[in-house]
Amino acid sequence: MTIYRKIHQAVGAAVDEAITSGALTLSTDMPVFVVEPPREAAHGDLATNVAMVLAKPAGKPPRAIADILKPLLAAHADVTGVEIAGPGFINLRLRPEIWLDEAREIIRAGTHYGDSDAGRGVRVNVEYVSANPTGPMHVGHCRGAVVGDVLASLLKKAGYDVCREYYINDAGAQVDVLARSVFLRYREALGENIGEIPQGLYPGDYLVPVGKMIAGQDGAKWSAAAEAEWLPRFRAIAVDAMMALIRADLVALNVHHDVFMSEKSLVDSGKVDAALALLQGKGLIYEGVLEPPKGKLPDDWEARPQTLFRATEFGDDTDRPLKKSDGSWTYFASDIAYHFDKFTRGFPLMVDIWGADHGGYVKRLQAAVAAVTGGQGRLEVRLCQMVNLLKDGQPFKMSKRAGTFVTLRDVVDEVGADVVRFIMLTRKSDAQLDFDLAKALEQTRDNPVFYVQYAHARCCSILRHAAELFTPDELSEAGLAKADLSKIASEDELLVIKNLANWSRIVESAAAAQEPHRVAFYLMETAASFHGLWNKGNDNAALRFIIPADKPLTHARLALIAAVRTVLRSGLGVLGCQPMEELRSDATAAA
RNA sequence: GCGCCCGUAGCUCAACUGGAUAGAGCAUCAGACUACGAAUCUGGCGGUUAGGAGUUCGAAUCUCUUCGGGCGCGCCA
Numbered sequence: 001m002t003i004y005r006k007i008h009q010a011v012g013a014a015v016d017e018a019i020t021s022g023a024l025t026l027s028t029d030m031p032v033f034v035v036e037p038p039r040e041a042a043h044g045d046l047a048t049n050v051a052m053v054l055a056k057p058a059g060k061p062p063r064a065i066a067d068i069l070k071p072l073l074a075a076h077a078d079v080t081g082v083e084i085a086g087p088g089f090i091n092l093r094l095r096p097e098i099w100l101d102e103a104r105e106i107i108r109a110g111t112h113y114g115d116s117d118a119g120r121g122v123r124v125n126v127e128y129v130s131a132n133p134t135g136p137m138h139v140g141h142c143r144g145a146v147v148g149d150v151l152a153s154l155l156k157k158a159g160y161d162v163c164r165e166y167y168i169n170d171a172g173a174q175v176d177v178l179a180r181s182v183f184l185r186y187r188e189a190l191g192e193n194i195g196e197i198p199q200g201l202y203p204g205d206y207l208v209p210v211g212k213m214i215a216g217q218d219g220a221k222w223s224a225a226a227e228a229e230w231l232p233r234f235r236a237i238a239v240d241a242m243m244a245l246i247r248a249d250l251v252a253l254n255v256h257h258d259v260f261m262s263e264k265s266l267v268d269s270g271k272v273d274a275a276l277a278l279l280q281g282k283g284l285i286y287e288g289v290l291e292p293p294k295g296k297l298p299d300d301w302e303a304r305p306q307t308l309f310r311a312t313e314f315g316d317d318t319d320r321p322l323k324k325s326d327g328s329w330t331y332f333a334s335d336i337a338y339h340f341d342k343f344t345r346g347f348p349l350m351v352d353i354w355g356a357d358h359g360g361y362v363k364r365l366q367a368a369v370a371a372v373t374g375g376q377g378r379l380e381v382r383l384c385q386m387v388n389l390l391k392d393g394q395p396f397k398m399s400k401r402a403g404t405f406v407t408l409r410d411v412v413d414e415v416g417a418d419v420v421r422f423i424m425l426t427r428k429s430d431a432q433l434d435f436d437l438a439k440a441l442e443q444t445r446d447n448p449v450f451y452v453q454y455a456h457a458r459c460c461s462i463l464r465h466a467a468e469l470f471t472p473d474e475l476s477e478a479g480l481a482k483a484d485l486s487k488i489a490s491e492d493e494l495l496v497i498k499n500l501a502n503w504s505r506i507v508e509s510a511a512a513a514q515e516p517h518r519v520a521f522y523l524m525e526t527a528a529s530f531h532g533l534w535n536k537g538n539d540n541a542a543l544r545f546i547i548p549a550d551k552p553l554t555h556a557r558l559a560l561i562a563a564v565r566t567v568l569r570s571g572l573g574v575l576g577c578q579p580m581e582e583l584r585s586d587a588t589a590a591a
Numbered sequence: 592g593c594g595c596c597c598g599u600a601g602c603u604c605a606a607c608u609g610g611a612u613a614g615a616g617c618a619u620c621a622g623a624c625u626a627c628g629a630a631u632c633u634g635g636c637g638g639u640u641a642g643g644a645g646u647u648c649g650a651a652u653c654u655c656u657u658c659g660g661g662c663g664c665g666c667c668a
Contacts, residue, residue, distance in 0.1 A: 034610090036607070037607090039611065039612085040611075047611085049609095049610060052648070056648090061648075062649095086611040087610075087649060088610095088648075173667080306665070318664090320665085321665055321666065358662095359662060359663060360594070360595070363595085383662090385661080386662090427604070443630045445630080445632095446617060447630095451631095458631090461627060464627085509607050509608085512608090521604095521606095534627080534632080535623085537626080538624060541626090544627070583628085
């Protein structure tokens, strides 16, 4: 159990005791309170707001409640001091050994340190990327891919049962366009001069090998055929080929999925019809005419009756069309079916990662999920704002093969997957992000990736040097866990451990808020606290980690270093970044 | 016109979801290497949290409103 949880329980027990003894009477249920590190380290080890949240239910001023709880908390074996401060905070001081035990626990747990059961095994489906299978991934997909991938890892670490999913939009009109584009490349492969790629088709030369492949397999049998004859085959082959490109891009970015769900398979299996029939049965579908959209009116707008979903009954601003004028389902309709399918596969909680340009779509799909699951399923959507790609402050253009856009591969080739991943998380996802490829490779303080990697490499460097004084056994994790940590006495060192002990709280709160960027910020903080400690040794040689004349002290400090390294690894693991053993030119990733 | 997101130090951003004196980096000023990597660190300067009103023990955070920026607004996905 973490220190925070332990003390949280102790505070809860103190309140219960006060209620039992009659000192406190609550008019409502016990409110939620927190135990957290105080803003000022001088205020103690931990602080709780319990007296303030109890003020109303107990009908007493916060400080009076704190006075009642103070002696009860002071009696706890781990508490060495209780102070009441400010409007009614209760500040606690703990035995230093508590923190030293935590350092030992970190080394023992390894990168599993920080694992939490807060998610209680709830099954959650995280859907991300879901780029259309019409070409390689472009830079615009980067952020959502990383945010989704890291959020999934974070939820898993926080105790959720996570499924990572990709939705293949292989049923829409854009796949017909893709097939026609490939057909052109097919004729080209047969020796025909196709000239310029017409407007409206995909011009990228990544389609050239697909056309060649079909020409190689099928010969000229399609060249004079009607579109209706060749279209199905070209669609299928083209989608497969594009998904192969996309999967390779995902591998390059170290992004993983458990399930690739095909929209076409959903349509073919009748699940769209079934889901819509379900809504029909609930009386939520009707034929009607929508008001024209406010603001600028589309030129070809005309009022006409449509098949509509009563989204307004579930909080949307207007009812939404389910069928196109040609009678086929809209994308919205198959999306309803898709999310209903997720729900029936056992995911009461669904998280979708979308680009901000889809923001207007959130309400209607949440309305649909509420309707089709009878309120049992919950959809949450995290929107990712745009990334402005720069190099030395100038907009970055590369587009070596794709025609008009910068591919994800261009970016990964330029700076590496680890850097891309980390930088994508240096802002909360609903804020715009400038990504300067030149700065991302700088080895300076203002490059957060480097800064964190440097801290990890420094830990490794110290442990390498320690091999001159200690046996491999003594430097193993088991050996370091046995170090006499009571040698660690300085406030600076304890502060570093207190920061490490925050890791599991960060995991829980970042997972609850679905904000993976908090992990990146925490790692920067952890790196800063460690770099600070390291430099204390410059001013005062007695604070250096390796003191050859005092092996027990050195061993204890090495254990502290190992704990720092462990938490950095654990955090980098969540981010999907490789921790670096060294950052020299011959740098290699940790095994 | 409507909806969503956003507005915090000169710049780029945090603030553990309502907590204490709003914190970091960059820039700027003043300092620290006979070392385990100074690619780092220590300190100073810098704020009416866009403006106004409200909710309560307490607001950057919640509500309303004004201003400013971004995205979206039938039969694209």
